[in-house]
Amino acid sequence: MSLESVLLFFEDIPTSYRTGLLIGGIFIFWVMEGVIPLFEFDYKKVKHAGLNLTFTVFTAIIGFGLAGVLFAASVWATSNEFGLLFLFDLPLWLHVLLGLMILDFIGAYFIHWLQHKVRWMWKFHVIHHSDTTVDVTTGLRHHPGETVFRILFTILAVLIAGASIGIVMLYQSLSVLFAHITHANISMPRRLDYWLSWVFITPNMHKVHHHFEQPLTDTNYGNIFAIWDRIFGTYVKVEDISTLRYGIDTHTDPHETERLSNLLQIPFQPYRPPRGKANSEHGDKENEQTGA
Secondary structure, eight states: OOHHHHHHHHHTOOHHHHHHHHHHHHHHHHHHHHHSBSSOOOSOHHHHHHHHHHHHHHHHHHHHHHHHHHHHHHHHHHHTTOSGGGSSOOOHHHHHHHHHHHHHIIIIIIHHHHHHHSHHHHHHHHHHHTOSSOOGGGGGOOOHHHHHHHHHHHHHHHHHHTOOHHHHHHHHHHHHHHHHHHHSOBOOOHHHHHHHTTTBOOHHHHHHHTBSSTTGGGSOOOSSBTHHHHHTTOOOOOSOGGGOOBSBTTBOOHHHHSOHHHHHHGGGSOOOOOOOOOSHHHHHHHHHHHTO
């Protein structure tokens, strides 16, 4: 199958295919979590999944609502040859790769980093971090407000890149796949995970980001490509993944983190500053782990 035919397929990918990718991915990694788990969680897995999948319904509704804007932005950019991809005459493979990388940088890495730095945006993102049992369904746990941020920045990325709708749909499909892979509670061979992490975001790399306290919470922001964390100095490697503890230290009460009504209200509640270990001793320890 040629790259042209792949793009043509994704230009008009049926909703049923995208739904199948979402559900199929969850099912596959759900099974893998039972066979090769990273952590042995003592939790009600179905109930936990039900809560996280509820956020997926909100995401789908918002996504459909803004799909027309995303599509219009892509059509306008490509029709007017507007964007970075039109500055040079590139071979198709490089055109597609750069398009995916720009979408990944602006629509994922940058907005993710921004949510950790801007207080009112963090209050929406904290819902994702409040999950104390990270598994494949955690990748779907995003407050509706955060979903709006991410889609708006994806639209911005489309305009900056000049990405065709085929590239946009290919990127979104890969993004769903990586959300499954990086959040799934699966044990990866350490050496394989390490070498893959030079190019892609891997399960062990992303699990560090879900540690419950700073400074690890503010590292490894990437979505698909690991290059952004390495370029901007936000990459951290923890040798012993078993030392990680999931969640966020500002929200530890199960009544807060496992109730849908409260999770939806957190962005409108008073801000709680992180209580993580920001002292030099902790920082020296992390630098020793990463070889920094």
